[in-house]
Amino acid sequence: MNKHSRMALTIGLALAAGSVWAQKSASEGIDEYRAMLQDGNPAELFEAKGEDLWKQKRGPKNASLEKCDLGKGPGVVKGAFVELPRFFADTNRMQDLESRLVTCMETLQGFNGAEIAKTPFGRGEMANVTALATWIAAESKGMRFNLPYAHSQEKTFYEVGKRLFFQRGGPHDFSCASCHGEEGKRIRLQDLPLLTKNPGDGIGFAAWPAYRVSNGQMWGMQLRLNDCYRQQRFPYPGFGSDATIALATYLGVNAKGAKSVAPSIKR
Amino acid sequence: MADPMRIRAQASGDKATVRVLMSHEMESGQRKDAAGNTVPAWFIQEVTASHNGKQVLAAEWGPAVSKNPFLQFAVKGAKAGDKIAVTWKDNKGATRTDEATVS
Numbered sequence: 001m002n003k004h005s006r007m008a009l010t011i012g013l014a015l016a017a018g019s020v021w022a023q024k025s026a027s028e029g030i031d032e033y034r035a036m037l038q039d040g041n042p043a044e045l046f047e048a049k050g051e052d053l054w055k056q057k058r059g060p061k062n063a064s065l066e067k068c069d070l071g072k073g074p075g076v077v078k079g080a081f082v083e084l085p086r087f088f089a090d091t092n093r094m095q096d097l098e099s100r101l102v103t104c105m106e107t108l109q110g111f112n113g114a115e116i117a118k119t120p121f122g123r124g125e126m127a128n129v130t131a132l133a134t135w136i137a138a139e140s141k142g143m144r145f146n147l148p149y150a151h152s153q154e155k156t157f158y159e160v161g162k163r164l165f166f167q168r169g170g171p172h173d174f175s176c177a178s179c180h181g182e183e184g185k186r187i188r189l190q191d192l193p194l195l196t197k198n199p200g201d202g203i204g205f206a207a208w209p210a211y212r213v214s215n216g217q218m219w220g221m222q223l224r225l226n227d228c229y230r231q232q233r234f235p236y237p238g239f240g241s242d243a244t245i246a247l248a249t250y251l252g253v254n255a256k257g258a259k260s261v262a263p264s265i266k267r
Numbered sequence: 268m269a270d271p272m273r274i275r276a277q278a279s280g281d282k283a284t285v286r287v288l289m290s291h292e293m294e295s296g297q298r299k300d301a302a303g304n305t306v307p308a309w310f311i312q313e314v315t316a317s318h319n320g321k322q323v324l325a326a327e328w329g330p331a332v333s334k335n336p337f338l339q340f341a342v343k344g345a346k347a348g349d350k351i352a353v354t355w356k357d358n359k360g361a362t363r364t365d366e367a368t369v370s
Contacts, residue, residue: 045335
């Protein structure tokens with residue numbers, strides 16, 4: 001090879017390498033990685049477990065959850081996920097999917113709801129709540145969010161959620177809006193969705209429950225919010241607390257029309 | 268008992284693509300718990316797959332394989348209606364077999 005052609009080759013390679021870098025941003029790289037993982041999303045394992053748990057007779061009352069009313073009537077699962085959180089007349093409070101499941105486990109199966117709410121994420125009955133939520137979310141995959149927004153409580157919770165979203169505090173003087181109140185923010189390589197409006201199909205509220213590859217855990221919305229507060233160095237909110245449900249109502253109402261992709265897969 | 272696997276097998280041309288998701292902790296034995304004690308190793312050691320009862324794949328796995336592992340392979344000559352069975356055995360002797368029909 002003569003000197004000239006070698007030089008040309010080197011430049012060619014440099015240009016090729018340069019264009020590869022220019023073409024693929026870090027977030028595109030992550031998208032590609034996610035697409036590769038999508039094929040074998042372990043959330044499916046939790047879906048299967050959740051479906052079993054729904055139909056299985058369990059608990060002190062040896063009953064299944066098949067009569068559980070998730071807002072669309074007893075036993076109706078399809079479409080329930082995209083209309084939660086909502087107001088439930090029987091419990092006279094706003095409930096999200098996970099807190100509603102705990103109510104059903106208490107009333108139908110005889111479990112102690114307060115005990116479950118105190119259980120750490122990923123353990124005992126709490127892990128079962130997450131699996132159930134995963135399956136129920138999967139049953140509404142591809143449907144569009146349409147939270148009811150007529151009851152006075154639903155409107156109150158939306159407003160409270162909005163306040164909480166912008167409320168700054170903790171040692172870092174952080175709010176949810178610090179990260180999710182502007183376009184184009186990220187943590188390390190993770191793009192952060194703008195959650196004060198509809199962030200689009202399958203983003204933000206429409207992406208959880210999700211399987212986290214990095215720690216091999218299945219996360220529901222309750223744990224997602226809990227961990228957001230941890231990252232803000234706030235005290236942990238209680239499981240199914242009004243604060244978390246108000247925030248979820250705010251995010252859910254904002255996501256109106258967004259297509260649910262849950263259960264999704266995260267890095 | 269271990270949770271079931273999810274097996275999907277799809278025929279295209281003269282082969283079938285099999286995708287398997289296994290539910291397993293896959294503890295490497297390198298981690299310590301909150302009290303500083305080593306979490307004992309617990310992982311899948313042997314994986315075998317058979318096509319209509321005839322073994323087509325045997326693998327030895329170790330602690331470096333991820334939690335809830337995903338395995339994909341192609342079986343030559345498998346067509347719709349054939350049975351694909353996958354078995355794993357872990358280092359504690361627990362085992363699980365699941366079967367799927369090629370579609």
